[in-house]
Amino acid sequence: MSLLRGRGHRHREVVELNITAFMNLMVVLVPFLLITAVFSQVAILDLNLPTDGDASAEPDEPEFHLEITVRESRIDVGDRGTGLLTVIENSSQGYELDELGEYLERVKQRFPDKADATLLLEPEISYQTLVSVMDKVRVLERLDAESNQVMSYELFPEISIGDAPLSN
Amino acid sequence: MHYSGGRAARMERHHKRHKRNGALNLVSLMDIFTILVFFLLVNSSEVQTLPNAKDLTLPESIAEQRARENVVIMVTDTDLLVQGRVVASIADVVNSNELVIPALKAALLNQSEREIRQLSDEEAAQREVTIMGDKEIPYSLLKRVMATCTDADYGNLSLAVLQKSSALKLSALSSGG
The missing domain is CATH 1.20.5 (Single alpha-helices involved in coiled-coils or other helix-helix interfaces)
Incomplete structure (x- = not known):
């Protein structure tokens, strides 16, 4: 035992690195970077509102125009020309957004070229609900079973926003 | 020994x-x-362009688009701020019935006057503004803020949201791991 230690000591007395300066640098750098680090990413949703110039210039062809109306207790999906397509009632947990997504997927299959939709909201709807519904209208997320990855499919990314008509 | x-x-x-x-x-x-x-x-190589939102909670979304540098309107539950300066209180705004909020419009016009480069009319109508709103604010208030923006010739609105992974993505991660 004493033999081993003695030999080790002889070898070791050369390799004493002075790392104090490096340590100081690290100790300063780590808190600085921790403070400036961004942990919550902020993203944006684009909205294109019509300005005064190009409003109401659309011809009144009988074209399909998707309208999603968010009310206090339900979400109505309809066509501006022909009227209501479906009503999605709230469950006890709130809005049935998954059901809305599935229904919009079927709409997209019938009208593959359609990219715009109108979101109509009642005055008391919260901002979070607006954003959640916009998410569902914009993209559809599907789990690809083979690669186990989530694929995003575009549904109706060009969203305009308006007031909901009074419910009957 | x-x-x-x-x-x-x-x-x-x-x-x-x-x-x-x-x-x-x-x-x-x-x-x-x-x-x-x-x-x-x-x-930290990704630079944050939007100010820190300490007194408001942004809504969560699965959006992935990065924020751009432009005029920021903040709507907290007490105040309305443009570029970090308070322009009106929410209580006053809710009490008045006009669609356009005069104080906000004045602040926005003031912002666009301070631009060095003079824009043509077409470009001016496409100016951008980012709205950072608390997730609890009602649509009626948001609508009036947006109407004021378009009235002040800020045609391109973006809504700031907090990025989160969807539940589907999380489940894929946990089952895949």
Whole structure:
């Protein structure tokens, strides 16, 4: 035992690195970077509102125009020309957004070229609900079973926003 | 065999041994710091363009588009701010019935006057503004803020949201791992 230690000591007395300066640098750098680090990413949703110039210039062809109306207790999906397509009632947990997504997927299959939709909201709807519904209208997320990855499919990314008509 | 030598010699030996063993072993600490520094350096390369929203909670969304540098309107539950300066209180705004909020419009017009580059009319109508709203604000208030923006010739609105992974993505991660 004493033999081993003695030999080790002889070898070791050369390799004493002075790392104090490096340590100081690290100790300063780590808190600085921790403070400036961004942990919550902020993203944006684009909205294109019509300005005064190009409003109401659309011809009144009988074209399909998707309208999603968010009310206090339900979400109505309809066509501006022909009227209501479906009503999605709230469950006890709130809005049935998954059901809305599935229904919009079927709409997209019938009208593959359609990219715009109108979101109509009642005055008391919260901002979070607006954003959640916009998410569902914009993209559809599907789990690809083979690669186990989530694929995003575009549904109706060009969203305009308006007031909901009074419910009957 | 240890009885040779006096007390002083023994103490000296004792101290010498302690001095050698007393040096801190900093290797693992250094490892952690080195990894942490590189991780944080890589992480902080993305520059945040939007101000920190301390007094409001942004709504969560699966949006992935990055924020751009432009005029920021903040709607907290007490105040309305343009570029960090309070322009009106929410209580006043809710109490008045006009669609356009005059104080906000004045602040926005003031912002566009301060631009150095003079824009043509077409470009001016496409100016951008980012709205950072608390997730609890009602649509009626949001609508009036948006109407004021378009009235002040800010045609391109973006809504700031907090990025989160969808539940589907999380489940894929946990089952895939």
